[in-house]
Structure formats: structure tokens, C-alpha cells
Amino acid sequence: MALLTRLGLGLSESLRVMPHKAFSVSAAAPAIYKMTRVRVVDNSSLGNTPYHRAPRVIHVYNKSGVGKVGTRVLLAIKGQKKKALVVGHKMPGERMTPRFDSNNVVLIEENGNPTGTRIKVPLPSLLRRMDGEYSKVLAIALKFV
Amino acid sequence: MAMISYKCVTSCSRRILSGLLNLDAVRTNNIKCLHVNMKRPCVATLQSRYTCCALRHDQFHPVDYVRCSGKDRFYCDLRSIRDDTTAHNEDIAGSPAMSLSADPQNADLRRKIPQAFNIDVLVALLRQENAVDVCVIKVPKSLKYTDYFVVVSGSSRRHLIAMAEYAVKVYKALKTDADPHVIIEGKDAEDWMCIDFGHTVVHFMLPETREVYELEKLWTLRSFDEQLSSIPPETLPKDFIYDDEATDWRSGFGDLGGQERL
Numbered sequence: 001m002a003l004l005t006r007l008g009l010g011l012s013e014s015l016r017v018m019p020h021k022a023f024s025v026s027a028a029a030p031a032i033y034k035m036t037r038v039r040v041v042d043n044s045s046l047g048n049t050p051y052h053r054a055p056r057v058i059h060v061y062n063k064s065g066v067g068k069v070g071t072r073v074l075l076a077i078k079g080q081k082k083k084a085l086v087v088g089h090k091m092p093g094e095r096m097t098p099r100f101d102s103n104n105v106v107l108i109e110e111n112g113n114p115t116g117t118r119i120k121v122p123l124p125s126l127l128r129r130m131d132g133e134y135s136k137v138l139a140i141a142l143k144f145v
Numbered sequence: 146m147a148m149i150s151y152k153c154v155t156s157c158s159r160r161i162l163s164g165l166l167n168l169d170a171v172r173t174n175n176i177k178c179l180h181v182n183m184k185r186p187c188v189a190t191l192q193s194r195y196t197c198c199a200l201r202h203d204q205f206h207p208v209d210y211v212r213c214s215g216k217d218r219f220y221c222d223l224r225s226i227r228d229d230t231t232a233h234n235e236d237i238a239g240s241p242a243m244s245l246s247a248d249p250q251n252a253d254l255r256r257k258i259p260q261a262f263n264i265d266v267l268v269a270l271l272r273q274e275n276a277v278d279v280c281v282i283k284v285p286k287s288l289k290y291t292d293y294f295v296v297v298s299g300s301s302r303r304h305l306i307a308m309a310e311y312a313v314k315v316y317k318a319l320k321t322d323a324d325p326h327v328i329i330e331g332k333d334a335e336d337w338m339c340i341d342f343g344h345t346v347v348h349f350m351l352p353e354t355r356e357v358y359e360l361e362k363l364w365t366l367r368s369f370d371e372q373l374s375s376i377p378p379e380t381l382p383k384d385f386i387y388d389d390e391a392t393d394w395r396s397g398f399g400d401l402g403g404q405e406r407l
Contacts, residue, residue, distance in 0.1 A: 090395050091395060092395055092397075111331065111334035111335070112330070112331050113354075117358050118370070118372045118376060120376055125289060125290070128341070133330035133339075134330075135340075135348075136330065136337060136339055138290070139294075139346070139358075139360055139364075142363070144288065
């Protein structure tokens, strides 16, 4: 997030201000793949109740194993497995496509129905043009980007 | 003056729908009119072309149905506004089944002008399939999503599939080569199916599912929707790491655009 630079603090200062991290931050990697921590952006209870571990991707339903916008992934959330749909990632994609500040994901059931009922976070409108069943997720979204 | 009759449409066979779409049945005068009170205010009235409220317990929905005069070509003349006094309770007696007009002039027109698969055709076929609670919402162009958002209920999964497949069938019959093919999304789901026709998006749901998601509320109220306001505002966790944009290549090194790095 760019909030830090907006607040006027440098990176070194922030390390002084905030507590020491217990984990290491890895280098930049292709968008979303196994063990990526993701942010669930719908209003489902499963995605929003706090847990001591962040939701992680454990499988990407894709030949390449790299998840971009519109890929189905399997998450480990609160000790259970749940399918999800990637709706935005930090990795820059094609020119003139939106790049998000967090790896966003929407929880999905086995039959493709979204688990939550509303999505406040903006979704990329190119989901509509992609091959796949995204209309249900677009129907519960508020904002398109 | 001819208007599509609710009763007649439901008793029609599918074969006759093609006649309906060929506009001949519209022109014949042996169709009963159904008049629905149109003065009732609709929540979703953004343009009074074709709006209806999904009032769950109502048998009929206030629909801004337009009058199709004998001379008009198209099934629903979208330019003319219904005339209350003349069309109200007009009961044109005639044979219950719609018959294709034998008029040679109509036959010529039938061959020349293909009907486009627009919202009126869609709603007509949904009614023919006994769709429950048809709700058509005109979506503003600023959202850049679609023109019409239709939510329809069905009595069972089989009913939803039947409606969806029929809609696709009619679309394929009416589409030109330039129009893309359309798929039914969520065919393996039991309660929610959806079709994206480009200018319209139709959602077929069971009534229980419809109550859970409340799509009509979201698409009419947009940011004022209740479910959205009941989402608690997000707070970042205390150990959240902020990125330094100047060193983050993914953001293009922030406002400096990489000049600092060089």
C-alpha cells in the first residue's frame, strides 16, 4: 500500500515504529501461486472472521500453477479447504489493466456460487470478457474498475 | 390494436413463439389484452421503457408495456407510450390460439426483417415459460456493465434449466453471425443459473437463493444497499507491512517512475 509514503514516513522509520516481524517477506514472484497469502474481499463469515493464520493458496486450478485474475484456486482458510476466485493481484499484468495493492480473492462454492453476498472492493471489469463463469461474482459486486 | 396476452402467451406452443417473433401474431387482432396498472411507482424506474418491481407476493407486476398498433412492425414499439384510455380493458375476442396472419404484406415483412434479440423478446419468452417474479432493471451506462439486468425465479432446478435453455435457443435462432455465442453459467449449480447476453444479463434463481443475495436491491440501490452498509469497515491489522512504493517495481517505483533507481 502506498499509505506509508503518503503519511510521509520512510521505510526505515516504519521499522522503528512497528513491531519486529516474525516472518520474512519474500522477493516478488509470479502473481498468485501455492502458499500465497491472500485477502478475501467478500462479506462471507468464513473470509472475515479472524484466525491466527492468514488464508493461503494451496492449489491453483491451472496448467501453469500461476494464478492471474479469473483463476480458480483452493485456499486453506480457518483450517478448512475452500475454493476461491482470484479477482486482483499485485503483479502488474497487461498494460491498461488494473493492478491492485493486495491479492484479492472471492470465496466460491463447489458449484460456482459465491459464498458471500456482497463485494465492496472494486473488481476488474475484464472479468466479463474472460472465458469462465464470472457473472455471478460480478452480480454481487459494487464497483468495477 | 393488438397487445400480447398473458393468457395466450402461456398457452402457446414453442413453435408459435417463432410466429410471435416474426411479429405477425402481434398484428392480428385476435389476441386478448391484459392491462396492468402502470401508474404504480417502481423502485427501479430509471427509464420508463420497461421496468417492473419484483414484488414477491404479487401475481402481476407493474410493467410498462407498450402498445403495439397494427401498423407497427416490431413486437414492442418502444417509442410509443401506452395510452390508458384506449387500451384499458380492451377485450378483443378471438380464437384463443394465436394464428399467423395470412396477410401477404406481413409475409413479406416477415422474411425481410429479422427480429433482434432484445429485452422485449427476452421478457416475452420468460413469461411464456411461466417465469416467476420477472424483474428487469435498467442499468445506467456509467457502470459500463450491461444495459438490462434481469432476475427471474423458477419453481425448481429443472424449471430454471428449461428457461435458460429456451432463452439460449431463441437467442441462437435470432442472432446474426456477428453476435457471439452465449453459455449458461452455473449449469451444475442447483439454485442459480446465469446468462450474459452482452446487452442483458439474466439470472435464474430459486426464490430462496434470491432472498439470500437480493440482487435487485443491490442493482437498484447500488451503494445505498443494506447488505453493503452492514459490512463492517475494514481495519488493517497492527502488524501490517506497508510497501515502500519507491522500491516496489510492481508499482513502477511510485511517482518517480524509476528515475531515482537509475
